[in-house]
Amino acid sequence: MHWVCATSTFDVQPTSQRSSDIISSESAKIRTRLPRQAAALPWNLIATLLGLGVLLLASSATAQTGAAFTGRFIVKFKESAQKSHIAVPMRLNQLAVGTTARLKHIRPMAVGAHVVGVEGAQTPQAIEALAGDLARDPDVEYAEPERIRKRAFIPNDEFLAAQTYLFNEPTGIDAFVAWDVTTGSSRTIVAVLDTGSRPHAAMSRRILPGYDFISDATRANDGDGRDADASDPGDWITATDRDGRFSDCNMEDSSWHGTLVAGVIAANGNDRAWTAGLNWAAKILPVRVLGKCGGTDSDIIDAIAWAAGLPVPGVPANPTPAHVINLSLGGEGACHFGYSTTMRAALARGVTRAIVVSAGNDDADVANHAPANCPEAIAVASTNSAGGKAAYSNFGAGITLAAPGGQYSRRFSIDGVLTLSNAGATTPTVDTVANVGGTSFAAPMVSGVVSLMLDIAPNLTAAQVRSILVSTAKPFLAGSSCNTAICGPGLLAADAAVRAAVAAAGPTAAVNVIEFYHRGLDHYFGSANLPEIASLDSGATRGWARTGRSFKVYPAPQPGSSAVCRFYIPPQLGDSHFFGRGTDECAATAQKNSSFIYESPAVMHVFLPNAGSCPATTLPVYRVFSSRADANHRYTTDRAVRDEMIAQGWLAEGDGSDRVVMCAPE
Numbered sequence: 001m002h003w004v005c006a007t008s009t010f011d012v013q014p015t016s017q018r019s020s021d022i023i024s025s026e027s028a029k030i031r032t033r034l035p036r037q038a039a040a041l042p043w044n045l046i047a048t049l050l051g052l053g054v055l056l057l058a059s060s061a062t063a064q065t066g067a068a069f070t071g072r073f074i075v076k077f078k079e080s081a082q083k084s085h086i087a088v089p090m091r092l093n094q095l096a097v098g099t100t101a102r103l104k105h106i107r108p109m110a111v112g113a114h115v116v117g118v119e120g121a122q123t124p125q126a127i128e129a130l131a132g133d134l135a136r137d138p139d140v141e142y143a144e145p146e147r148i149r150k151r152a153f154i155p156n157d158e159f160l161a162a163q164t165y166l167f168n169e170p171t172g173i174d175a176f177v178a179w180d181v182t183t184g185s186s187r188t189i190v191a192v193l194d195t196g197s198r199p200h201a202a203m204s205r206r207i208l209p210g211y212d213f214i215s216d217a218t219r220a221n222d223g224d225g226r227d228a229d230a231s232d233p234g235d236w237i238t239a240t241d242r243d244g245r246f247s248d249c250n251m252e253d254s255s256w257h258g259t260l261v262a263g264v265i266a267a268n269g270n271d272r273a274w275t276a277g278l279n280w281a282a283k284i285l286p287v288r289v290l291g292k293c294g295g296t297d298s299d300i301i302d303a304i305a306w307a308a309g310l311p312v313p314g315v316p317a318n319p320t321p322a323h324v325i326n327l328s329l330g331g332e333g334a335c336h337f338g339y340s341t342t343m344r345a346a347l348a349r350g351v352t353r354a355i356v357v358s359a360g361n362d363d364a365d366v367a368n369h370a371p372a373n374c375p376e377a378i379a380v381a382s383t384n385s386a387g388g389k390a391a392y393s394n395f396g397a398g399i400t401l402a403a404p405g406g407q408y409s410r411r412f413s414i415d416g417v418l419t420l421s422n423a424g425a426t427t428p429t430v431d432t433v434a435n436v437g438g439t440s441f442a443a444p445m446v447s448g449v450v451s452l453m454l455d456i457a458p459n460l461t462a463a464q465v466r467s468i469l470v471s472t473a474k475p476f477l478a479g480s481s482c483n484t485a486i487c488g489p490g491l492l493a494a495d496a497a498v499r500a501a502v503a504a505a506g507p508t509a510a511v512n513v514i515e516f517y518h519r520g521l522d523h524y525f526g527s528a529n530l531p532e533i534a535s536l537d538s539g540a541t542r543g544w545a546r547t548g549r550s551f552k553v554y555p556a557p558q559p560g561s562s563a564v565c566r567f568y569i570p571p572q573l574g575d576s577h578f579f580g581r582g583t584d585e586c587a588a589t590a591q592k593n594s595s596f597i598y599e600s601p602a603v604m605h606v607f608l609p610n611a612g613s614c615p616a617t618t619l620p621v622y623r624v625f626s627s628r629a630d631a632n633h634r635y636t637t638d639r640a641v642r643d644e645m646i647a648q649g650w651l652a653e654g655d656g657s658d659r660v661v662m663c664a665p666e
């Protein structure tokens with residue numbers, strides 16, 4: 001039995017006798033298209049409309065979130081010539097005068113603030129009232145009740161609340177914590193061998209030219225055979241098509257399947273729009289192999305070779321071979337030697353490190369589903385939102401691992417994967433999102449995670465990639481309908497896989513952050529970015545000169561390191577840059593300063609101090625703030641420089657008595 005796309009009821013179609021070389025896409029087509037206008041609705045309403053049970057976006061409503069209070073406060077005193085010599089516990093005692101609360105100093109924090117405890121049980125209302133009392137004290141810069149935050153970094157994408165399969169939960173893939181390590185880079189290329197691509201706004205400038213391998217003009221639906229335009233013209237099937245050559249396919253609208261799959265891998269993240277993909281910077285190489293009613297083995301095999309950088313007769317060489325090849329397609333039968341030998345050659349060429357294939361949607365043993373059953377493939381089964389086997393998913397000893405792929409439910413049609421699509425029923429029209437399901441969407445979860453691993457560890461071999469995916473997979477929940485006999489060793493674990501890649505990558509040579517100074521502006525700026533440094537050195541932006549000072553950072557994550565983010569503070573607020581240490585400070589800065597431009601979550605990598613102390617073989621980095629309209633921060637490992645700036649009225653920001661903000665390699 002094989003699965004045929006386009007069933008609206010998710011039932012498996014009766015076995016049909018179609019030609020065995022026709023391969024269909026493995027989208028189970030839940031396809032509740034969400035109109036863009038849905039963005040105007042409050043999320044709780046959308047969730048209700050869509051049947052979502054739980055909302056996980058942060059809420060600003062304090063009344064309902066009392067349980068999230070820790071009962072502690074974060075208090076920062078004003079810099080005060082009269083009081084700054086007084087010990088913090090004494091200043092807290094002075095604060096508490098006039099309230100019934102007994103305040104207790106717990107520990108100093110970054111940027112001169114303090115964690116403050118309150119003795120005695122406190123209701124949320126009392127905590128908020130006390131915070132208000134404390135904040136009104138003339139000695140206090142701010143006093144805020146501390147809350148529990150579930151994740152270090154919560155991207156803000158429009159439809160993210162419904163992408164529960166990305167969450168750090170037993171049934172999710174832990175993408176949120178993986179993004180603390182990396183959100184990808186444009187160095188990595190993922191080939192999507194599918195229906196071609198649409199230029200969706202959520203992936204703008206992320207799509208490479210690719211190639212169209214569909215040799216049959218009727219199937220291709222673009223008027224000709226193979227060509228260099230991999231855009232998706234639509235693959236709709238009409239009554240006439242059904243009466244003619246495509247009698248084994250249902251009448252249906254265009255699937256935009258290649259765009260659905262690419263969106264799972266690569267939709268821009270944290271951009272306040274659309275969905276979040278796994279890798280927010282990688283390039284997608286669209287390779288068109290599926291048209292009306294599927295695609296052929298010969299076109300697909302050629303496309304695998306081409307995507308990997310191998311020569312294909314009659315086709316120009318691929319200028320951008322892919323690091324990962326995603327095949328969300330398949331059909332019944334044994335693994336052809338053609339697939340197996342081509343996949344082996346593709347991996348042997350060395351650029352491609354993973355060929356990820358959907359296991360198929362027949363609820364049958366993957367052993368009879370090609371090309372997922374080829375030994376070179378990473379075969380991905382699909383789990384549902386409960387962490388069990390999705391009803392449709394193929395299974396068996398040939399599964400490499402499982403990933404969420406959505407599960408259709410007539411009652412709760414949202415229980416799918418939200419991804420990018422096009423609103424056109426036949427030919428393309430405007431961008432939209434779609435709610436879809438199938439092993440078609442489990443495979444690109446794995447491809448997206450592999451692309452993050454290769455961003456961190458570009459030298460991983462294909463064998464290492466497979467081994468990391470398998471060894472880091474999360475065990476299936478007790479009582480799950482998935483077990484290691486049918487769904488592989490476990491569920492894709494993005495965070496553990498990415499951190500294993502960090503460990504496998506080994507040490508990276510440190511690079512220098514070069515400091516520049518602009519005399520006219522009396523302004524400092526540092527960068528470890530070579531083109532940026534070269535540009536400032538060249539005088540392209542007048543007035544900047546090196547100060548001769550530098551310190552070292554890592555260009556890539558190291559075991560135990562933390563990313564440093566960079567914000568641009570726009571001209572009306574200072575015309576300056578701010579480097580945040582760690583995802584907590586970066587997320588907090590983004591949240592508090594929505595007009596700052598969040599340039600990058602990871603411009604460099606350092607270590608974080610522990611209670612103001614840096615690990616062995618690292619140097620403390622000090623951050624001083626101009627406290628002027630130019631909002632200038634200066635970063636230095638030189639205490640004398642720090643002290644000189646403080647003498648000029650700059651403020652030290654950091655942890656412990658020595659005010660350390662980061663730790664740089666020696």
Ligand SMILES: [Ca+2]
Nearest residue numbers: 222224225227
């Ligand atoms: Ca064509």
Ligand SMILES: [Ca+2]
Nearest residue numbers: 212222227229
């Ligand atoms: Ca074409």
Ligand SMILES: [Ca+2]
Nearest residue numbers: 157268273275
């Ligand atoms: Ca987005």
